Amino acid sequence: MKNYDIVIVGGGPAGLAAAVAAKKAGNDSILILERDKELGGILNQCIHNGFGLHTFKEELTGPEYAWRFIQQVLDLGIEYKLNTMVMDIAPDRTVTAMNKEDGMFQIPAKAVILAMGCRERPRGALNTPGYRPAGIFSAGTAQRLVNIEGYMPGREVVILGSGDIGLIMARRMTLEGAKVKVVAEVMPYSGGLKRNIVQCLDDFGIPLKLSHTVVDIEGKEHIKAVTIAEVGPDRKPIPGTEERYTCDTLLLSVGLIPENELSQKAGVEMSRITNGPVVNESLETNIPGVFACGNVLHVHDLVDYVSEEATRAGANAAAFVADGCKEEKPAHPITLHATDGVRYTVPSTIDTDRMTDQLTVRFRVGAIYKNAYVSIYYGDERVRHTQKRIIAPGEMEQVILLKDDLKKHPDLSDITIKIENE
C-alpha cells in the first residue's frame, strides 16, 4: 500500500472540502477513505433543495452540492477509496482500513482528518415503551429507503422528534402520497430550522405538537398505532393527555450523535456536550496532527458551514505537514468558556500565533432566548454585547474573533461567551 501524508476519514461534505483545501494548500499526497459506494456522504440521499445558499449563493439539492466538491476532487486528482471502512486510528496516526480489493491495510499518515459525520439516535436510546415491530425507522434510514432504494416504508406516518431530517421526511412522505398525521416533539421548542418547520410542516398542514412524546407503541409484527402524551416541564408524560394515532410507520428524528468511536479508540479527548473532539483554533484535537471537522466535530444545521469548517481543517492539516509535523503545544493558549445558556464553543482553545486573521467561533444555546444579548468577555471585561431577536437551540450561532484584537491583550487567558438578558 502506498503511503500518504494526509488521510481523510470520510468522503462526505466535510471530507471532500478538507481534501480540496489541503490540495490547494499545496499537499499532493492525500487519500480519502469512504465507507459507502459513492463520495458525497449523506448528501446523496438529501434530494431536497436549500443547500449552498451561503457557499454558492444558489439553492442546490444535496447531490448537486456534493457534486460541486466531488468535481473538484476529481479535477485536482485527489485519490480516494470507496467501500472502504476505517477500522482503527492509532495515536501515532497509523490508519487501518479494509475493503474487498486491498484487504486490510495500514497507512502511517502524517496528518489525519476526522470527517466521519454523525448517526441518528435510535429508539432504544429513548427507551420508549411498547412493542418492537417493523415499521419504526430513524428518519435518515427512511430517507435512504425512499430516495435511494425507491421504496416507501408506509402510508400513515407519525414522526417523533422535530429534527431537520424528520421535518424534511414529513414533506417527502407527503409528496409521495403518505399521510403524516403528527410530529411530536418532547421539548417545548423544535430542534429543527425554522425554515424547515414552515416549508415542511406548515405548508402541508402537518401539526407539530411541542412538549409531546410517544408513550406506547402497538403492533407485534408491524406497527399499528402509537400513543402520544403531553409532557410536563420534567419531560415526564402527564396522565390523562394520551391520544392514540393509528399508523403503519413511526419515524424518529430525535437527535444526531457524532460518530467518534474511532476517535475515542485513538485517544482523542472528547467534549461531553458535543460528543465530538475538543479542538483548538486549528481544529486540531489533543493528538497533534489529528484534525476534526463537520458533524463528527459537532452537529451542524447547514452543510455550508461544514464545508467552511472542513476547508480550514484541510488547510491546517496541510500546513502541519508542510511545517514538518511539529508537535509542540502553545505556551499560553486562550481558553474559551461557554456559560449562561451557551452550551459549548468550537474551538475550545486559541493560540493567537496560529489563528487566522479572523476566527469563527460556533456555539449553540440550551433554550430559546428572545431579544437577549450575546456577550463576549475577555477575562472579566465585557468587550462585545450584541442583541439578537431570537436565539434558539435549533440554530447554530457564531461570533468572529479578530487576531489583531486578541494580540492587543497579550496576557489574556480566558474568553467567555454567554447569553445575557440585558
Next chain:
Amino acid sequence: MLGHIQSEFRYYSCGSMMAKMNVRGNEMMDDLCRDLDIPFRRNGSFVVCLDENEKAGIQALYDRGVKNGVPDMEILSGDEARKLEPNLTPDAVCVLYAKTAGIICPFKLNIAMAENANVNGVDFRFNTRVETLKKEDGFWKLRTNNGEYKARYVVNAAGVYADVFHNMVSKKKIHITPRKGEYNLLDRNAGGIVERTIFQQPTKYGKGVLVAPTIHGNVIVGPTATDIENKEGVNTTQEGIDELTQKATRCVPNLPMRQVITAFAGLRAHEDHHEFVLGPVEEDETFIDCAGIESPGLTSSPAIGEYIGNMMRDMMHLQNKENWIATRKDILKPSELSIEERNELIKKEPAYGQIICRCESVTEGEIIDAIRRPLGARSLDGVKRRTRAGMGRCQAGFCSPKVMEILSRELGLPLDEITKSGGESKIVFERTKGLEDK
C-alpha cells in the same frame, strides 16, 4: 438476550426437576459449547446481601447449593467482594460467590442446536401454527395454518402455550402464566462496569434485578417479573423501565443507565407449581410435555433434551445413529483473525473485506454465511441474531437497508418481501412514484 448459565443454589427445592436439570445442564455446557462452537464464559455470579439482618439468608442459599451439588461456592465479605467488583455498592454486607456461573449468547445457543438438529435430519416448519391436535388410529393429527401433519409422538415444547396443548389431550390440567421480564441493554462503552453477574438477594421486600456483562461485552440489566394474561405481550412498559433503573442501581450505583441502546421483554412460561413439567401426560405416553420451562430453562435446556431424548429412545426402541454429526462450525468471525489471515480470507472471499454493520464490524461475508447455512437467516432479525449486524449502538439505522439488499439478492426476493422477523413484519411496501413498474 440474557444468557446467564446458572449455578443453581437459589430458589429450587432439593430434588426438584428444576434443580436436577439445572445442575446437569450447567455440567454439560462446556462440552456442548465446544462441540457447537458457541462462545461461553464462566464469569461467576454474586448474590449480594444489602442488609446485616439478611445475612443468614446467604448462608441458607449456600447450604442449598451444596445440597444441590453446586461446586466452587464461597461467601465473601463486602470488602472482599468489592475487591473483585470495584463498582459494587458500599452497602453490600456479604456476597455468595458462585464461580461456575457463566454467560452465553442465548440466540447462538438456540440457533446452533437447531442447525445441528437440522443437519442430522430434523425438519423445521416455520410460520406454522398448530391449531388442533387429535389422536386418530394411533396417530396424532395436527391441523395447522400450513396443512395437516401426522405423527406417532408429539413433544410439547410450546413455551407459554404449552398448557393449551397439554390441556387439549389431558384431563389433569396445567396452567401457565406468562411472566413478563423486561430488560435494558447498555452500550459496550458501559462494558467492564461489572465482570460477574450481579444478583440482589431476594428478600421479603422482593426480588432484585441482575446486572451482568454479556458475552459480547455489553451490559444487561433485568429482568422484571410481572404476571400478565396476554401470551404475546412482549411489550416493554414505563413501569418496567422505571423499576429496572431503580433496582439495578441498588447493587451497582454507578450504572450508566443513560447508555441504554435497546430494551425488550420476554415471557417466562411459569407453571402454577413452579416446576418443570417433563414427560408423558397421564393418559397417553405418546404426548410428552416439556412445559413450564422458566428460569433456569436456558441452563437446563441441554439436560432436558438429554432426559426427554433418553425417555423417547426407550419408548420408541431407537438405536443411535451411525452417521451422527456431533459438531458444528459457527459463522466465521474475521475480527478474531490476524491481519495476515484476514487478508488471505479476503483474497479468497472478497465479501469478508466489506463491512456492512459498522457498529459491530460485521462483514458481508458473515451475513452471506448466515443466510446460506443450514436453517439460514431469512429476515433482518435472523441475520442480526446470527451475526450481530444491527445489534450495536445505532440499532440497525445504517445497516438495515444494506442487509435488506443482501437478503434480497441471496434469496431472490424483491425488497418489499424482506421482513424484520417473518410474518407481517415487512419493512417497505411499495415503490415510490414513477418506479411502480421497476
